[in-house]
Amino acid sequence: MYGLLYKDTIIMRKSLLPTLVGILPVQFMHFVGVLGEPDVEISNIYKMMSLFSIICTFYIIGMFQQGVFEPDERKKWAYYVTATEGGAKAQVGEKYILVYLASMSTVILCNCMNSIAIDVTGDKAVPMMGITFALFFVQMFLRAIDIPFMIAFGSKKGNLLHGAILVAGLFLLAAYLLFGDLSFFGNSMDGFWDRVFELMEVGNNVKVMIVLLSAALAVMPLYYLSYRLSCKLYLKGVDGYDK
Amino acid sequence: MTNKETDKKMTIKRILIYLILAFVPVYIICILGTDKDCNFKTVFGSLSIMWYPAIANILTRVITREGFEESYLRINMKGNRKYYLLSFAMPLLLSVGAGIAEAVRAGGGYDFSRSLEFAGGGKMLAASLLMCAVVSITGFDRGFGEEFGWRAYLTPKMEKLMPTPAAITVSGIIWGLWHAPLIAKGYNFGTKVHPAVGITAMCISCVVLSFILTWLTNKTGSVYPAAIFHIVYDAFLSVVALVIATGSKNFDYERSAFSSAMVMMVFLPLAAAIIIAVILMRQQKMKQQKA
Numbered sequence: 001m002y003g004l005l006y007k008d009t010i011i012m013r014k015s016l017l018p019t020l021v022g023i024l025p026v027q028f029m030h031f032v033g034v035l036g037e038p039d040v041e042i043s044n045i046y047k048m049m050s051l052f053s054i055i056c057t058f059y060i061i062g063m064f065q066q067g068v069f070e071p072d073e074r075k076k077w078a079y080y081v082t083a084t085e086g087g088a089k090a091q092v093g094e095k096y097i098l099v100y101l102a103s104m105s106t107v108i109l110c111n112c113m114n115s116i117a118i119d120v121t122g123d124k125a126v127p128m129m130g131i132t133f134a135l136f137f138v139q140m141f142l143r144a145i146d147i148p149f150m151i152a153f154g155s156k157k158g159n160l161l162h163g164a165i166l167v168a169g170l171f172l173l174a175a176y177l178l179f180g181d182l183s184f185f186g187n188s189m190d191g192f193w194d195r196v197f198e199l200m201e202v203g204n205n206v207k208v209m210i211v212l213l214s215a216a217l218a219v220m221p222l223y224y225l226s227y228r229l230s231c232k233l234y235l236k237g238v239d240g241y242d243k
Numbered sequence: 244m245t246n247k248e249t250d251k252k253m254t255i256k257r258i259l260i261y262l263i264l265a266f267v268p269v270y271i272i273c274i275l276g277t278d279k280d281c282n283f284k285t286v287f288g289s290l291s292i293m294w295y296p297a298i299a300n301i302l303t304r305v306i307t308r309e310g311f312e313e314s315y316l317r318i319n320m321k322g323n324r325k326y327y328l329l330s331f332a333m334p335l336l337l338s339v340g341a342g343i344a345e346a347v348r349a350g351g352g353y354d355f356s357r358s359l360e361f362a363g364g365g366k367m368l369a370a371s372l373l374m375c376a377v378v379s380i381t382g383f384d385r386g387f388g389e390e391f392g393w394r395a396y397l398t399p400k401m402e403k404l405m406p407t408p409a410a411i412t413v414s415g416i417i418w419g420l421w422h423a424p425l426i427a428k429g430y431n432f433g434t435k436v437h438p439a440v441g442i443t444a445m446c447i448s449c450v451v452l453s454f455i456l457t458w459l460t461n462k463t464g465s466v467y468p469a470a471i472f473h474i475v476y477d478a479f480l481s482v483v484a485l486v487i488a489t490g491s492k493n494f495d496y497e498r499s500a501f502s503s504a505m506v507m508m509v510f511l512p513l514a515a516a517i518i519i520a521v522i523l524m525r526q527q528k529m530k531q532q533k534a
Binding site: 001002104107108111112114115116118119127133136206207209210213214216217220 | 285286287290291316317318364366367369370373374376377380381383384
């Protein structure tokens with residue numbers, strides 16, 4: 001498995017460089033606080049900039065993660081690697097490890113830059129570690145769903161199919177918002193946002209905290225189950241490869 | 244000079260470089276970067292402090308052109324699942340055991356409603372435990388940071404110079420001394436005892452834990468079970484043990500921080516290490532009898 005990991009690191013070197021070039025300028029948004037004395041409004045802008053930088057970083061890394069499957073989508077390679085000692089489990093497991101490492105590295109990078117920004121700018125920068133960890137779990141959850149699709153149908157078809165399911169889901173949500181019962185949201189936009197901000201006060205709402213923490217905890221077992229499922233789907237997916 | 248002597252000199256050189264790289268940044272952060280109440284003055288300091296042993300491992304290998312053989316980075320899950328499970332279960336059991344032991348030490352009867360009150364109610368207790376579990380996942384880099392240095396580099400190097408038990412003891416003492424600036428400011432063992440007493444207690448605690456962590460590392464040939472054990476232990480011990488111990492009517496952490504820490508961090512891990520040693524000796528004896 002480690003040989004495969006080494007192989008992929010070498011192959012992904014070329015896409016790693018543009019990824020880093022994309023991430024680093026975005027990360028400097030954490031330091032926007034050094035520009036001046038904050039009043040309340042400006043302080044909110046600093047918060048938004050930090051949040052934007054973290055979301056962008058996870059997005060860029062997400063694209064990198066989706067690209068790790070493509071280089072190995074050749075029938076010859078797939079049958080060869082299945083015949084080796086580790087078999088399909090090693091091939092699929094290595095991809096899962098690579099994806100996990102990419103997400104974990106993103107967490108470390110974002111937290112490092114955020115903490116350095118706080119140390120450099122004093123109170124002007126805002127601690128964003130909680131949001132970084134939340135996005136880590138969201139990304140792991142999305143990959144746990146993405147990867148089996150990419151394994152079963154190839155990365156291009158898998159992404160298309162996954163995208164189609166996502167769009168269908170959004171249509172359903174939009175239909176519900178247009179015609180469904182919205183009394184839960186307070187029947188007005190103001191009521192909706194009041195409700196959202198109330199729920200966002202996680203510290204004051206233990207139930208929400210328990211639900212969010214349980215959801216976060218469930219992500220890692222889900223990721224493991226996704227790996228087991230992908231192992232089963234691997235050889236079926238190989239039949240659909242173009243080359 | 245024979246090859247053996249050259250190897251020995253090289254190993255000593257590597258250990259020294261590793262120790263300088265692991266100790267210097269941490270001592271600078273802990274001495275200059277914390278106030279008298281042991282609070283970190285910089286966020287990056289508190290975030291990064293557990294990474295330095297791992298950074299020292301990597302840098303030493305690069306500086307001395309050692310390469311990354313015997314890096315203990317392989318997962319080696321096959322045949323080792325039970326050790327991975329143990330690395331989750333043992334720190335949880337130790338945390339519960341530490342709380343019970345401390346409650347027994349404090350005496351004066353037990354009332355679990357005091358524990359619930361201390362935790363802020365049943366829901367808050369559930370949320371705190373879930374938070375500990377989440378921290379065990381998100382803080383994995385920190386557990387790995389320390390273990391990749393102490394268990395995956397220093398201890399194997401020490402084993403080349405001396406027998407395994409001595410190597411574990413020496414690296415445990417070094418690991419304890421690595422914590423010294425924080426302990427001297429009252430971290431873990433409080434400020435009511437002389438700093439030297441706290442540091443000595445920390446060294447004993449680290450030696451005992453070092454036996455358990457090295458056992459996990461050597462059994463699996465991988466650093467990950469030790470890293471999991473370390474971060475789960477760090478995340479759960481203070482919360483679980485304190486919540487359980489607070490049920491004891493005489494328990495007062497402010498008053499008895501040192502004795503509580505001794506029970507939770509020294510005596511209980513020691514008992515666990517002894518139990519593991521006894522089990523291992525019995526297994527070995529049975530194998531010999533069969534042979």
